[in-house]
Each structure stands twice: as structure tokens, then as C-alpha cells.
Amino acid sequence: MKQLIYFLLVALLYFASCKKEATTWTSEYAAPLVFTSLNISDMVNDSNLTVHPDSSLSLHIEREIYRLNIDSLFTTPDTTISEVHAVAFPGTISVSAGFTFISDVEESTFNVSGAELKYISLNGGQLNYEIISYVTGPTIDSIKIPSATKHGSEFLTVIHLEESDGTIPTTVTGSVDLSDYEFDLTGSDGLKYNTLISNISTSIDPTHSTPVDISNADSVRINVSFENIDPGRALGYFGNELVEVPLDTVSIPFMDKIIGGNLDLDDIDLSLSITNGIGVDIQSTVNELNSISSIGTVALSHSTIGSPINLNRPSKTGWVVNSSEYTTTFNNSSSNLTPFIENLPNQISYDTKIQINPFGDVNSHGDFYHSDYPLKADIVLDLPLCLGANNLTLQDTIQLSVDQDTSQIKSGTLKIHASNHFPLGAEVQVYLSNGANGFADSVVSQPIIAPAVVNSFNEVIAPTASELLIELDTEQIHQLIHSGIALIKVIFNTTNLPNRIKLKDWYHIDLNVGATIKYKHEVN
Structure with missing residues (x-):
């Protein structure tokens, strides 16, 4: 209905603005604008409708309504590793181009909350590096992570650095x-974690032409940090955190x-479905589930509300996960579902x-x-x-936007002839802005669409004809x-009423x- 009225108002203004003749009187024009037929699928997404054998x-x-984020399981912090590397012998030696004078293997352990x-692969993230070198010759520095592939x-x-004067270091940064990337986090012996x-x-740069004097004062500091880590897959033990989800x-x-009124519904089913695609055992408790609307708030009452729900861990073959499922159904006999839904919620809290x-x-x-394969909770309503x-x-x-000249329109009327095959009637009102963050009186002078004629079973047996009038004067x-x-x-x-249909x-x-419009013509 909203889209139809939008179209009609715009069509009226466009139709009127196109009538221009070299005369000096006010003319009245009438023309048909549109014929349309609307059914339920025009008002509700087809994919949400089910047609039963009795039509x-x-x-x-x-x-x-909920999805468990990975950082609720474990957090991979933005971590910086800072190490100073230098030659292991005292004194000074002269080394030629291409000579490797630092080669250190390190094991670093991270705190993962x-x-x-044991293993993690990444959908995204970056390694940032900063190399600070006091070496008095150009160098090639490499950062290798054998456990990351x-x-x-x-x-x-591999990073190329210019030579330092021995006092002011050369610094290079990058990411x-x-x-x-996949990371084996079991360390050199395969028995560790987070390592x-x-x-x-x-x-020394192999293209350098002269030897370089190296001492243990010619240090190289390498700062490596991991940032914006987005895990794609992980293996290990994820701890036994209690995740409390506030309201x-x-x-x-x-x-x-x-915004108002009452809706009387019949035989409603509401399901809460929890899908566990994360390879952990989970005990979940739904403390409350509320229907919120302009009318008020209705808390759902059911045996599962406030009671622990045990979710089995799923199985997997390779990295194909067979998620485990848990579903509980609320209906009129097991809960206060009818007042919960008839509250007409625009929000569920x-x-x-977990x-x-x-x-x-x-x-x-x-x-x-x-x-x-997430852990998520869905509500499913069959109404x-x-x-x-x-x-x-x-x-x-x-919202309307009209770019035609409408200054000569004196008035306009939309006549909507309705043949209603629905067993419900409607009162339609259209209000114009009064420019003060409010709306003036309705411009619909005949607002009623009468319901169709029904038999004793409240089934439609004949349509009912009605006419709506939307009238606009010059000021409106x-x-x-x-x-x-x-x-x-x-x-x-x-x-x-009170029977349901x-x-x-x-x-x-x-x-x-x-549409009928009055248009004022002016001689040029």
C-alpha cells in the first residue's frame, strides 16, 4: 500500500505538470493512471509464505539472534617480539660480501587467553617488522618462520638495509x-602449545665491493608484531571460559x-535452534527471551528458560564439520507464546x-x-x-521527489476504485508534513475499504467495491x-470479530x- 500511494502521488503531480497550452483559463483534466491487483505475496516476501492444500x-x-565470535573462545593478541642479535665472539673481524654473521633460531610462546x-590458519592478519641495524656495511636481513607455511x-x-655509520642506526619497517598462512604451534619438539x-x-650484501669490519657492538634489533589476526581454523584446547552475553x-x-491495535493469532509455533559447529562441549543457558514492542515487553515462559542446555561437540572429517543441532519448540500448551507474539514485537531481546x-x-x-561452521542461535516462527x-x-x-514544474496546479484528486477479495477492511489515511516536525490532517476524504462478503465459515464468497478519494488543493x-x-x-x-479468518x-x-486535476494556464 505504501509503494502504491507513493506512485500515485508522484503520478498525479507529473500528469498535472505536463498539461501546458497557450490559453488563459483554468482547465480540468481526467485520466486513468493504473490498474493493479495485489495479493498476500505482494505484501510479504514469497520465500516466507507456505501454501497449504486448502489454499x-x-x-x-x-x-x-546470536553468533559466538572467535574472540569469545580465545584471543590472539596483537603481540610484539623484540630481539637484539649480534655476533657471538669478542673483538673485531673483517668479513667479505655475502658472509652470514648472524643466524639465530628462536622459540617464542604467546599468551592466547x-x-x-597446536595449529592455527589465518583468514587475515599481518606481520609488521622493524629492523634497526648498527652494521657499518649494507646487509640483507631475513625473517624465516619454518612453522608457518x-x-x-x-x-x-628478505629486507635490504643500507649501511650505518656505527652511531646512527639504519631503520627499515614494513609489513x-x-x-x-598455516602455523604449527607445537615448537621444535612437537610437544608445546602457542609456540x-x-x-x-x-x-653482508653480496654486491658490496669491500670487506666490512664486524664486532659484537654491531647489533641488529628486530621487532616483529602480529596484528589484526583473523583465525580461519584452529586446533588445541580452547579452555573452559564462561561467556556471559549481556542483554x-x-x-x-x-x-x-x-503502532497499535490487536492481533488475535492461532496455533503458533516458535522454535529456538542452536547449531554448534565448533569442536567443543558447550553448556548454554538462556536466562531470558523477551518480546518488545510499542505496546510493552512480554517475557517468554518455558521450561528451557533459565535451565542449562548441553550441546554435544560436532564431528569432522578433515575440515568438513558435521555440526550438532539442538532445537526446542514453544507453543501455546508449553509456554505463553500467544501473548508473546500478539505483543507484536519489533525486537527480540x-x-x-555459554x-x-x-x-x-x-x-x-x-x-x-x-x-x-559457527555456533549460532536462530529463532524460527511458523505462523x-x-x-x-x-x-x-x-x-x-x-519520501517524494518531483522535478517537474507544478506551480500552475490548482488542485488534484485521486480516485481509487477497490474491489476487495480480502475478508478484512481498511481505513487509509495520508497526512502531509506541516513543516514543524509534525503532520496536518489527512487528505483522504473517503478512507474506507470495506471487507469482502463471507459465508458462515468466514470464507470469501464475493468481493466488495469501495472508492477512496485523495484530494489536494493548491496549498497542499x-x-x-x-x-x-x-x-x-x-x-x-x-x-x-471476534472470529478468526x-x-x-x-x-x-x-x-x-x-486522476482529476485543475490546471491554470497563462499566456506567455
Whole structure:
């Protein structure tokens, strides 16, 4: 309805602005604008609708309400390793071009927030380096990480430094993209965790023409830092952290247009589905689940709310993970689902806590993580479109932009002839901005669309004809063009309240729209 009224208002203004003749009187023009037929699928995404054998409809809505971030399992901190390297002998020696006078192998252990990792691969991140050299000759410095490979090749970066005067060092900085690198973190003996092996070497530039004097005062400081690490896969023990998720909300966008009234629904099913794709045992507790709207807040009551839920760890073959699933269903007999949904929520709030590995390292450092297989929670709502609407009010604004000359329009009227095959009626109002952050009276003089005729089973047996009139005078047209905004409010009521009606897939409304405008002509 919103899109239709937007189109009609713009069409009216364009139609009027195109009527220009060399005369001096006010003329009236009438023309048909559009014929359209709207059904439920025009109002709701087709993928959310299910048609049953009796032609009745159900609405299927899925929303992800939570996803566990990797930094809740373990944090790979932005870490700097700083090492000073120098020759191991006293005195001074003269070395020729190409001579390697520093070659050190280091093992560095990282603090990974309680986790003990054996392996990690990265979707992204970078290694930053800074090399500070006091060597009085040009050098080639290399940073090799044998335990880091990409497509089978070890990490290696080679840096060229100019010579120092021995007092003021030469400094070079740079960075390397770590995307797709895999790290073995078990150290040189294969028994450690969070441990990286690196090999630092410094050689005299082989193109240098004269020998260089080297002493143990000719140090090379290498600072290496890891930044913005984004794990793609990991193996090890991820600890037994308690992740407490404070009260948070997820929006239901199409519900935020409902501002009042009541909706009586039947046979609703709401499911909470938790998918665990992370290779850990998990104990989760949903402390609360709330329906939030302009009407108020309704807390869901059910046996699972506040009770621990045990999630088994998934299995995997290679890096293909078979996620484990847990689903609990809320319905009218097991919960207060009806008032929860009839609260017409535009937000769902939740508060939960997640215990990782509640029984400790029972899998001998066999925890695993793959970024393609998350731990997430979804709500799934199956809502039969069998309902009763009592002054159910939807409200929204539309933005208009008209670049035609409309200064000579005196007035305009939109006539909307409706043939309604829905067993619910509507009152349609369109309000124009008054320029003071508010809206003036409605411009709809005949606002009622009557419901279709139904039989004793509340099934449609005949359409009902109605006519809407939207009338704009000169001041209102200029006001609409100036503000570029209008407010639409539609109030729905089903027939034969308090009985519910079933919406069928063939129900529709035919709209035949015409325009009449008065236009002032002026002689050039």
C-alpha cells in the first residue's frame, strides 16, 4: 500500500505538470493512471509464505539472534617480539660480501587467553617488522618462520638495509600479509602449545665491493608484531571460559511499522535452534527471551528458560564439520507464546551464558574451530495466517521527489476504485508534513475499504467495491512538493470479530486508479 500511494502521488503531480497550452483559463483534466491487483505475496516476501492444500497460508520467519565470535573462545593478541642479535665472539673481524654473521633460531610462546593451540590458519592478519641495524656495511636481513607455511612454502621475507655509520642506526619497517598462512604451534619438539619457531639471519650484501669490519657492538634489533589476526581454523584446547552475553536485542524490521491495535493469532509455533559447529562441549543457558514492542515487553515462559542446555561437540572429517543441532519448540500448551507474539514485537531481546568445555580437556587438546561452521542461535516462527485484526494500525512515511514544474496546479484528486477479495477492511489515511516536525490532517476524504462478503465459515464468497478519494488543493500540493514527505496510516479490521479468518492464497484486491486535476494556464 505504501509503494502504491507513493506512485500515485508522484503520478498525479507529473500528469498535472505536463498539461501546458497557450490559453488563459483554468482547465480540468481526467485520466486513468493504473490498474493493479495485489495479493498476500505482494505484501510479504514469497520465500516466507507456505501454501497449504486448502489454499490457506502460513508465514515462516527465521532470524539469527546470536553468533559466538572467535574472540569469545580465545584471543590472539596483537603481540610484539623484540630481539637484539649480534655476533657471538669478542673483538673485531673483517668479513667479505655475502658472509652470514648472524643466524639465530628462536622459540617464542604467546599468551592466547587460556587456550593451548597446536595449529592455527589465518583468514587475515599481518606481520609488521622493524629492523634497526648498527652494521657499518649494507646487509640483507631475513625473517624465516619454518612453522608457518602458505601452500607448502615457508614464511620468508628478505629486507635490504643500507649501511650505518656505527652511531646512527639504519631503520627499515614494513609489513607482510598473513592471509592463508598455516602455523604449527607445537615448537621444535612437537610437544608445546602457542609456540612459534623463527630463524633470523643477517648477511653482508653480496654486491658490496669491500670487506666490512664486524664486532659484537654491531647489533641488529628486530621487532616483529602480529596484528589484526583473523583465525580461519584452529586446533588445541580452547579452555573452559564462561561467556556471559549481556542483554541484547535483534530487530524484526517489518514489525516496526505496527503502532497499535490487536492481533488475535492461532496455533503458533516458535522454535529456538542452536547449531554448534565448533569442536567443543558447550553448556548454554538462556536466562531470558523477551518480546518488545510499542505496546510493552512480554517475557517468554518455558521450561528451557533459565535451565542449562548441553550441546554435544560436532564431528569432522578433515575440515568438513558435521555440526550438532539442538532445537526446542514453544507453543501455546508449553509456554505463553500467544501473548508473546500478539505483543507484536519489533525486537527480540535475550540474555544468555555459554560455558565452554564444562568438563575440561576431555578430548586431549582435540578442540577445533573452522570459521565456516559457527555456533549460532536462530529463532524460527511458523505462523498460520488465521487471525483476527482489531484496529491493527500500520504507519510509515514516504519520501517524494518531483522535478517537474507544478506551480500552475490548482488542485488534484485521486480516485481509487477497490474491489476487495480480502475478508478484512481498511481505513487509509495520508497526512502531509506541516513543516514543524509534525503532520496536518489527512487528505483522504473517503478512507474506507470495506471487507469482502463471507459465508458462515468466514470464507470469501464475493468481493466488495469501495472508492477512496485523495484530494489536494493548491496549498497542499505546494506543501507536499516542498517537504517531500507524507505519512501513511492504515487501520485493519477483520470481518465477524471476534472470529478468526483464514487468509487464502487467492485472496486479492483490485485497484483501478484515476486522476482529476485543475490546471491554470497563462499566456506567455
